[in-house]
Amino acid sequence: MHSEFWPPILLSLKVASISAAIVLVLGILASRLLAFRRFRGKMVLETFLLMPLVLPPTVIGFLLIYFFGRNSPIGSFFEDLFARSIIFTPLAAVIASTIVAFPLMYQTVKTGFQSVDKDIEEAARVDGANELNVFFQITLPLSVKSIITGLILSFARALGEFGATLMFAGNIPGKTQTAPTAIYIAMESGNMELAWLLVLSMILISFLMLFTTNLPQKKP
Template identity: 45%
Template sequence: MDTELGFSFMLSMRVATIALLVVTVPGLALAWLQARRRYPGKVLVDGLVLLPLVLPPTVVGYFLVVLFGRRGFLGPSLESLLGLSVIFTPTAAVLASAIVALPLLVKTAQPAIENVPVELEQVASSLGLSPVALFFRVTLPAAWRGILAALVLAFARALGEFGATLMFAGHIPGKTNTMPLEIFAAYQSGNDSLALTYVVVLTGLSLLVVTVAARMSPGTSNR
């Protein structure tokens, strides 16, 4: 049982970490785009980014199955071209977690980037900085607290992902059984003490992560 718990814990951590790595670059790019640029269809993009946050995760899972399933839109071509089958694999768990974590990342990082005075970026670009250099040398150092908080919250959300993961990755012991799925399985089979163990571990971990994020948030610092 201990090894099962250990496996599940490590799998959850791995899935959440990779999901975070997957969403960091597109998430921060989206946050920057929404904070700094005006373009046609911006409101629509805003809505699409928020969608995974407001939809039931099962709906997100359903979309993923429709896209990547064996008879989905992309699934067959991925399988024939690259020999990849995503559904019911740890990769599916990563994708599901990444998509539900994205809105939290974008919506927390966006105001942090908006708060960076636009004059600083103008001065920097007049001093010859490229857009990428500008992000790393001005925006990031000026907004790092908010961006770190966004990453931490996204990680916590990825760690706790259940609905979309169950639909898309399934509950396969030894393969896709992350902690949230294990809680449900243990509870269903009447193993209340095992469920409680997972609940305590997951609650403690999330509390730690969210406390760290709260301390990092701009406005709550002791400056």
């Protein structure tokens, strides 16, 4: 049982951790660039960034296969460079999880940036701070609660990703089989003991993640 239980759990945690780290950086950068700027097409761009929240996972999986498959420029370049395809690899699981988790990080961090008191930022500018100093010394520290919340929610979302991961990364035991896909296979094969162990583990991890998001918001 241990040989069937731990590999998908550990892989899911690894994939979710890597995806959360990536969306942390991308979410902060995108929020910094878009939170306060106005330009033509901004609403279209933001809508595009948030679309993975509402798109069916099969659509995301299909698009990932189209853009990263062997016949695509990106897929062909990767295969020529590393002598292997992106599809059906742990990297594919990371890419799928990152795409579905990014909107949560972006939206949460952007809201945090916009909630920072503009008088404090302006006072720093008056004192001679440039925009980078204002961002790193004022905006970012004052938005830390939103960043932590976005990071936890993104991790939880990446941890539970199923549809796009199944299509793009496959379900190879010990290689690309994550906990959600392992649950599906366990049910299909009638292995309800393993399915329950995986389900309860995911419920526990997800509960702890969501519970933690409330901790920074509590007032002393």
